[in-house]
Amino acid sequence: MSSKALPSRNEDFSEWYNQLVIRSQLADYAPVRGCMVVRPYGWALWENITAYLDAAFKKTGHVNAAFPTLIPLSFFEKEKEHVEGFSPQLAVVTHGGGEELEEKLAVRPTSETMIGYMYSKWINSWRDLPLLIVQWGSVLRWELRTKLFLRTAEFYWHEGHTAHATAEEAQAEMLSILDIYEKFSLEEAAIPVIKGRKSDSERFPGAQITTSIEAMMWDRRALQAGTSHYFGPNFAKAFDIQFLDKNNILQYCETTSWAISSRMIGAIIMVHGDDQGLVLPPRLAPIQAVIVPIFKSDAEQVAVMSVADRIFGELKAAGIRVKLDDRDNMSPGFKFNDWEMRGVPVRIEIGPKDVEKEVAALARRDRLGKEGKSFVAQTDLVPAVAQLLQDIQSNLLQRATEYRDAHIHEPATYDELKQIVTDGWAYAWWCGRAECEAAIKEETRATTRCIPPNQPDELGSCIYCGQPATERVYLARAY
Amino acid sequence: MSSKALPSRNEDFSEWYNQLVIRSQLADYAPVRGCMVVRPYGWALWENITAYLDAAFKKTGHVNAAFPTLIPLSFFEKEKEHVEGFSPQLAVVTHGGGEELEEKLAVRPTSETMIGYMYSKWINSWRDLPLLIVQWGSVLRWELRTKLFLRTAEFYWHEGHTAHATAEEAQAEMLSILDIYEKFSLEEAAIPVIKGRKSDSERFPGAQITTSIEAMMWDRRALQAGTSHYFGPNFAKAFDIQFLDKNNILQYCETTSWAISSRMIGAIIMVHGDDQGLVLPPRLAPIQAVIVPIFKSDAEQVAVMSVADRIFGELKAAGIRVKLDDRDNMSPGFKFNDWEMRGVPVRIEIGPKDVEKEVAALARRDRLGKEGKSFVAQTDLVPAVAQLLQDIQSNLLQRATEYRDAHIHEPATYDELKQIVTDGWAYAWWCGRAECEAAIKEETRATTRCIPPNQPDELGSCIYCGQPATERVYLARAY
Known part of the structure; x- marks a missing residue:
């Protein structure tokens, strides 16, 4: 951790971003060109994103499964647009177990082809439909200009792949997933998004319709934050995914696919962050509240830590993701800056005077300085922090929406x-x-x-x- | 779904296993040599395994992160035993983005090398220790003779990698993880295991000590169901993972790694399964109870389905993973066989007579036939099913323990x-x-x-x- 300030966003937004991702310990560069390491703080954020989406998919009848990381190169050639779109981006395995392979394999850039192949084995009758499968994992698209979370060769995502009996049903699925993505963005990431259809030139390779949610970053550039595609029978024809309908007639399935990736973390950083660092939406923040004890003498330490420990236990029991920062080699001021930089929504300060008055100081990350500070009785702390987390969540969405609409x-x-x-x-x-x-x-x-x-x-x-x-x-x- | 019976275990245990994995829809062969597809039913089982272990690791201070799927080949050469152990098993990426790579990359067979490299960047002082990171994902070890879950080129696992200041601490970590593995096996998988140290020839390549949990399958063969390794300073020296101790002296870290893989699913099948199919331990079963309605006339259907729906809601509200099998193209008898084959611990039958008497029939999967059948008042159903699930869980462990000890x-x-x-x-x-x-x-x-x-x-x-x-x-x- 360096105490050097970040570049300001106005000065150099790109460099602000790059340094912030590293210094907040969300991610690091990997020793493989184009790849990243998602560090524990970043992965905890991703886990909160995935937990919400996984529950939303399961609630709407989707199930998870796992398909191989390696896909035969020949599979990509079965759908014309798909092979044109992805061939230049493939990482290719040519040797396995010390020998040259007869059939070369690609590290999956996306799994329509592999899943299409399996669907053709599994689907026989209208009774097997709809088939609604999601895979969580990573994919790889060769990329040399790395920008952590936004553009890396390997990235993390879910990919939903569904097969339906009719075009209407498949299109309804595509749209209902887009609604889940929008709801997630608004309610969890506090990011306003615009839903819509992509132009033909921006369609996913092989799709008949691509829809997306689009978000405005602080530098007013757009970021495609999630996509949902309708393939019509394209992949069903390429992979022979057919079913007997209720009249015993063989039909091609209609399929969809959709994804939100770890790019979403980039969006959260670029929408909410400020010159002090990350500002994480409370519903997704790995740490929602941090307690910083303040003391000078040993006697003060005993008194303060006793209250800090008690408060920590109370907040934890109430289901708030709380951390007690008891590091003994840093000043409170250093800790304030550190947790501000890492975007923790609420800071709770406890000093000797607070112990005496039976209060605690609360500082909200979305309003720095005096404006964001308040004192509450220790007995009211749990509801006060819970309410403050809600207020910050709403305020972030409102602020981002006003900002976007103004631009x-x-x-x-x-x-x-x-x-x-x-x-x-x-x-x-x-x-x-x-x-x-x-x-x-x-x-x-x-x-x-x-x-x-x-x-x-x-x-x-x-x-x-x-x-x-x-x-x-x-x-x-x-x- | 075929209604043909499985081979009996005595007749051909291997073929019983192979057919059962496919027919129960746990997994399927992938169109990539050596690889499998884990189907939704199998993945739901794996998710129940991972949820328990993930919570146990987090409770003991571990955090999750994600490291790249591809590792430079040169990394493997830094630890002599490691390169000898893994080189013959690597899948190698030689081309990316249409060009031949200067540095060839392996699809990770395990991540000690990549994580060691990153740890050397992240660890500077004793204050950075211990570093306790877990990665969930898949790895690939070239393998041509596929046996689903037991031996596939790509398999799913977690890999824990920890760095410590002292040998004592690292060895204690290795053993405490082995304790978590044992507790998981006993309490969740209902599989008795023997903990111990591996011989030198069976050590993990690069480890100073390898410990494992060993389980006995129904055919009396052993299966290594989890491993925990102590590396001493081997990997720290290979990757220069050093820290300044409290006396400001530069020291090498002591490291560990450990894993349980999707092999555990193979163990669950081979320990508990019988000639009718899977017998899943209730704590891990994706479906704990299945309701099969029985009726002939339309009037009966209305009466039975009304009770079945109500019971379904009550069990679900009580947190029991329940399914109502309302498929209209299969006889109840077919459904009984189907869910028995798929190992659902409890079957609840509701027919017109049960509606009349306000009872339901319960059939437990671990005791087939009359011995496993009982009738309970519908008003007592929720506690009765909950109790039955517990009884089945204990019985499976007891049965497997007696079986093992007898052999x-x-x-x-x-x-x-x-x-x-x-x-x-x-x-x-x-x-x-x-x-x-x-x-x-x-x-x-x-x-x-x-x-x-x-x-x-x-x-x-x-x-x-x-x-x-x-x-x-x-x-x-x-x-």
Whole structure:
């Protein structure tokens, strides 16, 4: 731990991020190009994310399973768009057990092909449908420019893969997963997101429809925080996933896949963090409250630690994830900075005067300085901390929502759009043609993010070409 | 699902096992040589195993983290025994992103090397110790003769890796983990195990001490069900894991590693299963109780399903993992066989007569036929099922313990040993020399399993060479 300050976000947002991830001990660079190590503090955060999502999937009838890490290269060639999309990103195993392999194997970049192969074995009748399987694990897509959590060769995720009897059912699944992702983002990560459909050029390789949730980072760039795809019968045809329907007619399944990855941790850092460091949403924070005892003499230490120990026990018993920082080689001030940098939502300070007055000082991470400080009676501490955690959670979402909304604009002209995307998102009419999208990207570095559903029944003109447009799209520079 | 009976265990234990794993839908063969797919039923069982162990590790101060799947080949060369042990088993990535790699990468067979490298970065002072990290995931060891769960190229596990300031502390860690493994086996898997030290020839490559828990399968063969290793400073020296002690002197750490893998599922199958199929211990069973409604007429269906639904809700609310089998294309008899084959501990039958009498029939999986059947008032069902689950859990452990003890013998002569290991375990004096161990293995196919601690302070003669021996060792043919 260095006591040197982080670069400010305004000064160098990228460097602020890079240093913060390392210094907060969320993750570290691995000695394998493009790869990361997720350290215990980062993994505890990921476990809180996965626990929520795993429960939400199970509640909606999904089950978990595990498929091999290695996939025969030939599998990728069965779906044309899929092989084009993923071939350049594969890590390839050519030798096993000291011998050259007849069939080369890829470290999985995603598992549609392997799971499609197994589904074709397992699915025979309409009674086997829907099949709703989720796999938790990691995948690997060759990547040399590492940015921890945001862009690494290996990353962590879940991948849901479902097979259905009808297109309607598969599309409903795709959308209901997107709803789970949105609810998770809002209620757990405190990140407002915009749901919508991706443009054709931004579709997942092999998908007929890709939907996503898009979030605005502090630097106003967009981050795709989760995706849910509808494949139609594409993969079913490539892997021969067929079933006998109720009329005994052989049909192809309709399939979906969807994912949220450890990228979400990057989003949490970039949406909520400030110049002092991480600001973690209480519902996901590995440590929700830290107790810092303050004393000088041995007598003070005895008195303070006795109260600190008692409070620790009370908060823990109440189900609050609490830590008592009793390190004896650091000053309270150093500890304050350290836990602020690591984003712990609530700090509880106990000094000799607090012991005397039977109070404790509470400092909330989302409001630094005097504004965020309060004193509560020790007898009220458990409900006060629980309430404060809720307040911080709501405040983070409200703050991020206001921030985002203040940086989304509707351009009337293409010149306005060019200006807007230098520092925000544009919500603009688009004719739907890939040419206009490509030209905008080329000229502004902004990409189409998503097309929200349920747009008002209006007509406009494409912000680029002026031709009639029936829908509006979000455009932004993105991670 | 086929209604053909399984081979009996006596007829062909190996084939009984292979067919049962597939037909119970625990796992399936993957289209990658040596690999398996763990299906949802098998993965739910694994999740119950991991949930217990994860909680036990966290309670004892361990934290989880994630290290890369790929490890530079050169890392393996840093510890002499380790490279000799694992080199022949590696799957090697030679190409990434379409190009040949300068540094070849192995799919991890175990992570001592990668984690050792990171520990050398993270550990500086005695204040950083102990470092107690667990990784959950899969590893790959090239293997062509697949036996699902027992021997597959890729398998699932946790690997604990800890670094300590002293040898005493590291050895205590190794032993306390072995205690957790033993407690898990007894209380959760209902499998009695023998704890002990491995012989030098059976040590993990690079370890100074390897300890294990050993279990007896139904065919009297042994299965190593968990291992815990003490490395001394071997890996610390290989990876330069050093710390400044309290006197400011640079010291090498002492490290440990330990694991239980998805092999444990194979043990559960082979210890408890019978000719009808799986018998899952209630504490780990994905489904603890299944309700099978029985009716002929529509009127009966209405009456029966109304009770079945109510009972389902009551059991679920009581925290029992319950399933209501309302499939309409199968007879109750077919369902009975199906759930017996899949090892569900308790079956609850509800027919029109039961509705009338306000009772339900309970059938326990560990005692088939009339002996295992009882009727309880519907109002008493929840406590009755809860009690029955506990009884089954205890009975399985007792039965397995009696079975094991009946098949362990103490040979007085080498001829007796040769006889014993054809159908059981021998507990025999051994001089400790590798030559005797190798000769016994060569002549009997039995290997040393483990040397239990706290042996009485006696002297004996080696069962093979007759030389003085201070310890006794378990010997058995093993998986």
